[in-house]
Amino acid sequence: MNVKLQAIFARRSVRRFLDCPVEESHERDLLExxxxxxxxxxKDPWRFFVVRSKPSLKEIAAALPNGGFLAEAPLGLMVCGDLEHAHAGELSYLLQDCSAAIENILLAAAMLGLGACWLGVHPREDRVDFxxxxxxxxxxxxxxxxxxxxxPVExxxxxxxxxxxFVHRHH
Ligand SMILES: Cc1cc2nc3c(=O)[nH]c(=O)nc-3n(C[C@H](O)[C@H](O)[C@H](O)COP(=O)(O)O)c2cc1C
Incomplete structure (x- = not known):
């Protein structure tokens, strides 16, 4: 591991959180x-929903089979994309753009000493509908x-x- 890339390798999924709020300035950092x-x-088709209310976090967590721990997090972000603003109106571009945004949030969280975990929604129909x-x-x-x-607790x-x-060399 090249130490200059430490920020990338140090990004790990964190699923246990201290009972302690995340400041609004950090929320802004993550969104930036x-x-x-x-x-x-x-085209920046991404749109973000910030969730801090405990009852809302619990309700969303209950709809995510592998995301129950969202109920214990002080902050949840829902990343969506608007097809009307995606390049060529294509879902694939929207998904790629939003995934890049999500990865940036995860990297920024790790750099700020926060813990974070990506919770899959798309393409599971029940989760998308919820x-x-x-x-x-x-x-x-x-x-x-x-x-x-x-x-992070851990x-x-x-x-x-x-x-x-996984690497193939084309000559
Ligand atoms: C599209 C996607 C969906 C994911 N969904 C979940 C999830 O629902 N619950 C969860 O605990 N982790 C989820 N993860 C996190 C992965 O399990 C995790 O990134 C992977 O095991 C590698 O571990 P690391 O993040 O610590 O490097 C998801 C990751 C991606 C990219």
Missing amino acids: AAMAAPSACG MRRFFQLPDSVVPVGAIAIGW TPAPRTRFNPD
């Missing part, structure tokens, strides 16, 4: 990082992924998952 991600043709209802989304807005964020070790078998 998200919106610094690359997006196809610079988010559409919960956030009262117009048809053009597609829920992509949720993120649980908080101060700090998993930085690691590389480099596998030379």
